[in-house]
Amino acid sequence: MAHCTTLSSENDFLQLIHKHFPNSHERMLIGRGDDCAQLRGQDSIVMTTDIFLENVHFRRSYFSPADIGHKALAVNISDIAGMGCRPTGFSLGLIVPDEHSGSFMQAAEWDEFFQAMSALAAEHNLPLTGGDLSLGPCLGISITIWGEPGESGRVLTRQSCSPGDVLFVCGDLGLPRAGLLALEELGPEARKLYPGAVNAHLRPLPRIADGLQLAEIPGVHGAMDISDGLARDLPRFIGPACGADLNISAGEIPKDVRTYTQDNGLNPLHFTLLGGEDYALLGAASPDALDALKTHLPHHTVIGTVTATTALSLNGEPLDLTGFDHFATHE
Numbered sequence: 001m002a003h004c005t006t007l008s009s010e011n012d013f014l015q016l017i018h019k020h021f022p023n024s025h026e027r028m029l030i031g032r033g034d035d036c037a038q039l040r041g042q043d044s045i046v047m048t049t050d051i052f053l054e055n056v057h058f059r060r061s062y063f064s065p066a067d068i069g070h071k072a073l074a075v076n077i078s079d080i081a082g083m084g085c086r087p088t089g090f091s092l093g094l095i096v097p098d099e100h101s102g103s104f105m106q107a108a109e110w111d112e113f114f115q116a117m118s119a120l121a122a123e124h125n126l127p128l129t130g131g132d133l134s135l136g137p138c139l140g141i142s143i144t145i146w147g148e149p150g151e152s153g154r155v156l157t158r159q160s161c162s163p164g165d166v167l168f169v170c171g172d173l174g175l176p177r178a179g180l181l182a183l184e185e186l187g188p189e190a191r192k193l194y195p196g197a198v199n200a201h202l203r204p205l206p207r208i209a210d211g212l213q214l215a216e217i218p219g220v221h222g223a224m225d226i227s228d229g230l231a232r233d234l235p236r237f238i239g240p241a242c243g244a245d246l247n248i249s250a251g252e253i254p255k256d257v258r259t260y261t262q263d264n265g266l267n268p269l270h271f272t273l274l275g276g277e278d279y280a281l282l283g284a285a286s287p288d289a290l291d292a293l294k295t296h297l298p299h300h301t302v303i304g305t306v307t308a309t310t311a312l313s314l315n316g317e318p319l320d321l322t323g324f325d326h327f328a329t330h331e
């Protein structure tokens with residue numbers, strides 16, 4: 001199989017997967033190869049699924065196979081980070097593009113794909129417990145991932161903040177959106193002009209350590225990972241009973257976002273809030289938890305406060321922006 005340029009059977013895929021992902025792990029009693037894996041039980045687990053689909057979430061023209069393998073897993077790990085938990089395993093559904101689809105991947109490209117995915121899995125000590133394979137019209141990855149709470153036993157949820165809480169983010173907003181738009185316009189050449197933005201779009205890093213730290217601070221009232229942009233995700237986070245006054249200064253906007261919006265005549269602040277695929281963590285904390293936040297997560301940025309009215313404002317003006325929605329018509 002090693003010298004073949006194409007993977008031509010399910011067995012070829014499974015062998016390649018075995019090459020990259022160990023099939024034994026302390027938490028896996030039965031690994032890949034049976035009808036199910038058997039995993040060691042935990043008191044409670046958090047579990048989530050995210051799909052990563054060609055031409056919806058990524059394009060082959062500017063994502064390398066390694067970028068795709070990395071990001072498909074990273075976006076899933078990020079949901080576990082959003083709960084303040086630690087990931088403990090994942091299952092991989094693969095839709096493999098057929099030879100006539102124009103999306104076909106050679107064996108060497110699959111090798112790069114699994115290499116990058118397994119490197120990220122190894123960083124987080126994640127066994128691949130199984131999955132499924134199907135031929136299809138384009139490349140698609142559906143990952144189910146699970147995890148457990150950290151030391152405190154706390155799981156951070158949406159809609160658990162109250163008026164007066166401080167809103168904060170860990171991570172950059174808007175940067176992956178600048179990367180996406182630049183890549184869509186310029187292809188891989190975009191990296192020369194906006195290297196930070198392109199890297200943020202292709203290789204997001206899930207913030208597991210931050211989430212676990214947040215769960216240890218009792219005054220932190222919930223968290224989530226921002227995948228559809230702050231404008232869309234903030235209302236989901238604060239819930240229907242509250243609003244928020246946001247205060248974000250131009251100085252807090254990442255450099256490549258400032259350059260990209262300047263080059264394209266766009267409003268940098270609105271662009272930052274529209275975002276999308278930021279994979280930053282959004283959290284709320286009572287004001288008396290701010291010292292602990294500063295000590296344990298010095299890189300966090302305060303972006304506003306939760307209010308008792310349902311309105312949203314940005315720097316004193318009403319905020320009327322909506323982020324990403326798969327079913328909305330896009331301009």
Ligand SMILES: Nc1ncnc2c1ncn2[C@@H]1O[C@H](COP(=O)(O)OP(=O)(O)O)[C@@H](O)[C@H]1O
Nearest residue numbers: 047048049050051079082224225226227228233
């Ligand atoms: N096909 C589905 N079947 C059941 N539940 C779903 C489905 N799609 C999404 N959900 C649930 O709806 C909620 C919101 O989903 P989503 O916006 O994708 O969350 P996230 O941004 O964290 O990935 C989640 O709790 C998710 O599990």
Ligand SMILES: Cc1ncc(C[n+]2csc(CCOP(=O)(O)OP(=O)(O)O)c2C)c(N)n1
Nearest residue numbers: 050055056057058059180227228276277324
């Ligand atoms: C080719 C292409 N078009 C558009 C986008 C933008 N985009 C696709 S999905 C998405 C939001 C995040 O994905 P979603 O499936 O909503 O993740 P979830 O909220 O479920 O975590 C964005 C901003 C993209 N990444 N690539």
Ligand SMILES: [Mg+2]
Nearest residue numbers: 049050051227
């Ligand atoms: Mg999702």
